[in-house]
Amino acid sequence: MSDFAQICWSEAEQTHCVRWQSAAGLPPPKKVMLADDRMTADQAFRLASEGNALLWRGDYQNARQLLQAIARRIERKPRKAATSPTEAFNFHRQSQSQRARTLAMILVPVNADYTIALRRAPDVQQACTEAYGAASDAFVVTLRELMGLIGAHEWRKKGVEIPVLAARIHPHYGVFSPVRGEYIGLVADAPLPATELAFDIGTGTGVLAAVLAHRGIKHIIATEQDRRAITCARENLDRLGYAAQVEVIDADLFPDGQAKLIVCNPPWVPARPSSPIEYAVFDPDSRMLRGFLQGLAAHLAPGGEGWLILSDFAEHLGLRSREELLAWISAAGLHVLGRNDVRPVHPKASDDTDTLHTARAAEVTSLWRLAAN
Secondary structure (H helix, E strand, O other), X not given: OOOXXXXXXXXXXXXXXEEEOOOOOOOXXXXXXXXXXXXXXXXXXXXXXXXXXEEEXXXXXXXXXXXXXXXXXXXXXXXXXXXXXXXXXXXXXXXHHHHHHHHOOXXXXXXXXXOOOOOOXXXXXXXXXXXXXXXXXXXXXXXXXXXXXXXXXXXXHHOEEEOOOOEEEOOOOOOOOOOOOHHHHHHHHOOOOOOOEEEEEOOOOOHHHHHHHHOOOOEEEEEEOOHHHHHHHHHXXXXXXXXXXXXXXXXXXXXXXXXXXXXXXXXXXXXXXXXXXXXXXXXXXXXXXXXXXHHHHHHEEEEEXXXXXXXXXXXXXXXXXXHHHHHHHHHOOEEEEEEEEEOOOOHHHHOOOXXXXXXXXXXXXXXXXXXXX
C-alpha cells in the first residue's frame, strides 16, 4: 500500500485508509466526509465547492443524480465577460478546471475484486479491468472517473463507425476517440505520393494507419508513446486485418529511416492539458507540432510528402498565428506543395450558446502537403 497514494477518512470512530485511484493524476482530497441519500444537492454543492470530498454510502443511482444536480448548479454560475478570443478561451479553461475539481468531490469505494458495495451499483468489473488492469486491492475513486470508464467501456464495445473503412474503430479507455471524421476524410482523399512505405506519427487508435493500409500502402510504421494507445492501435489493426501491413512501435515522433509519405495529426491547441486524454487535443508550447516539422525533412525520402493534419482553431483563439506556422515550416527546410481544407461538422460548430462559438464556427481543418527544400 505504501507505493500508492492513500485516502483516509474517519468512520465509526476509526480511521480508514485505502488506495487512492486517479487516472488523471489528481491528489487524494484532504477533507473527506461520509454522505448518503439524505444529503441534498444544495448541501453537496456547497460542501464540494468548499473542497470537501463526499465518500458515498447511499444508493449508487442517487449518487449519479446528485452529480448531475451539482453540474447544473455549476452551469448556473455567471460567466466572466471576455474582451478577446484568447481571454474567452482562458476563462473557458478556468471554468472547466473549476467544474472538474468540484465534480471530482463525489467519491465511490470499490472493492478489491472491482465490485461496488452500494445499492443499485452497476457491474464495473470489465470496465475497471480494461482501464486499470487486473484487480489487486480496494480503492476509492471519483464517481466522475468511474462513470467515464463505464462510458469508455461502452465505446470500446460499440466502436466508432469510419465510413471510408466501412468498419469500426474501437477506442480504449484513455485513448482519444476518432469521432471527428473530417480529418479522416482528408487523409482518405489526398493523392498518394507512393505506396511502398509510410509513417504515421502519433497513431492513437490506429485509424489513420488503417486508412493508409486500406488505400494500398504496402508497409506502414505507426509510432506512439502512450502504452494504452499502442495496445489499442494494435488491436484495431489486427481486427481490421491490417496487422501484417502496419507495424506499431513505441517511439517519440519518428521511427528510424525515411519514407515517401509521413502523416501526422498532432494536438491542435497550444495549451496545457488538465488530464492525460487531453494530450490528444492540447499540445503545450506546440511541442509535437514543432517537433514533427523540425524532424520531417530528415525523414522524408526524395520526392516524398509530409501530411500535416491541423485545425486552425488555435488561430481563431489568438493562441497561434498563421504567420508563426508558416515560419516554422520554412525554418524546418520545408515548403508547401498544397493544402486541402474541410469545415467541421461536429455539433459545437453550430452551437451559438457555446463560449467559444465564434472560433468554432470559423474553424477549418487542413491537410498541409509539405516537401523538403
